[in-house]
């Protein structure tokens with residue numbers, strides 16, 4: 359298929375204005391500043407070609423509005439359109455980030471009340487809604503932990519992170535100045551208590567834990583884990599990026615966690631992918647409230663105000679108060695569901711994941727025994743004997759019209775090799791999941807009888823298999839890059 363640049367014909371115009379009126383308007387003034395004097399660098403095509411170009415681009419993508427998006431750990435749920443509508447109301451969109459508090463009482467109340475609701479949902483006492491994403495929330499949370507220990511006059515230089523953790527956990531700890539100690543998981547995919555006992559010494563600031571964890575396993579020994587960390591003076595951090603299994607069912611604050619971050623752009627009804635925007639609120643127990651970043655929204659009995667939490671605060675984590683539109687969508691989503699709806703959402707997500715697990719386990723041997731929470735980890739290891747890798751299974755799924763699951767995470771030999779992490783959030787109905795199961799089972803059959811179909815997949819997508827290494831080392835992001843690549847430069 360030709361690129362728009364290749365369709366350009368010198369002198370062709372994509373507009374027509376009545377000549378008598380047009381004479382007075384210099385063409386240059388119609389062109390955005392950055393492009394003025396550069397007409398030759400713009401493509402010259404007719405209006406219909408422009409429309410076709412963008413329509414075609416829109417069809418090259420795959421999104422939640424095309425079909426199931428079973429990308430484990432990412433919680434790609436459908437987000438109600440009504441929230442989008444609310445988020446673009448003038449009164450919200452036109453509020454200036456530096457507007458005096460008196461003029462934006464409604465927006466401040468929304469931030470304040472969302473913090474209270476998240477506190478009730480997670481069992482935490484105080485929230486900051488400033489962080490712009492999950493990783494940003496982690497950094498905020500870990501900096502709070504660090505400031506707390508500095509304040510106590512304690513020198514703790516290590517942070518414990520299980521090997522099943524999301525990659526941002528060790529990264530955030532390291533950014534906050536901690537030495538990261540990786541804890542090996544046991545065969546069930548959960549924390550190895552002996553490892554924890556060994557590592558949790560007086561130099562360790564605490565443990566960053568996800569529960570249910572990133573492989574969809576709930577660790578029922580959380581009381582014991584919390585006791586080990588706390589007895590030795592550490593703090594327990596909860597990575598709640600993906601809260602989809604626990605809404606209304608379990609509160610991290612009740613199971614011993616001191617700091618929590620959430621991804622509103624995963625669990626709480628705002629779309630994500632493509633770089634944002636997101637929001638990663640951080641909740642803390644009362645004793646950590648003074649360390650929250652500045653500013654916090656408080657209600658003084660009369661009005662909502664932005665306040666500096668005081669000298670213990672870790673300071674500002676961003677220039678403005680928050681990614682407000684994301685908070686707004688989360689607020690709308692929580693209120694529209696209510697406490698029961700939230701619980702039902704998590705119950706449905708857990709049922710969906712276990713339904714997938716049970717229906718597929720004879721074809722894709724699970725990495726871990728037992729049931730799962732909001733996502734399950736299957737493997738394609740039985741197809742290695744046919745020369746098929748999990749990558750080939752994922753590519754073949756694209757021919758069936760699905761976005762593939764997360765693959766090769768986790769990757770522990772021999773039980774969690776060739777993994778597929780599958781998640782079907784509550785917004786997916788049984789029929790959709792049944793169709794996906796049927797496609798997976800058909801692919802399992804093909805892997806045995808016609809492995810070539812998998813090895814050559816995908817056939818139906820705009821591009822076939824990419825050269826991952828070349829794509830990373832030499833990305834073609836601009837037409838000039840394409841020309842250079844073609845010219846062999």
Ligand SMILES: *Cc1c(COP(=O)(O)O)cnc(C)c1O
Pocket residue numbers: 431432491492493494524526527568572597599600621636638
């Ligand atoms: C997605 C995710 C993160 C990181 O969130 P970002 O918003 O992408 O920075 C952290 N932890 C877990 C468990 C996640 O799933």
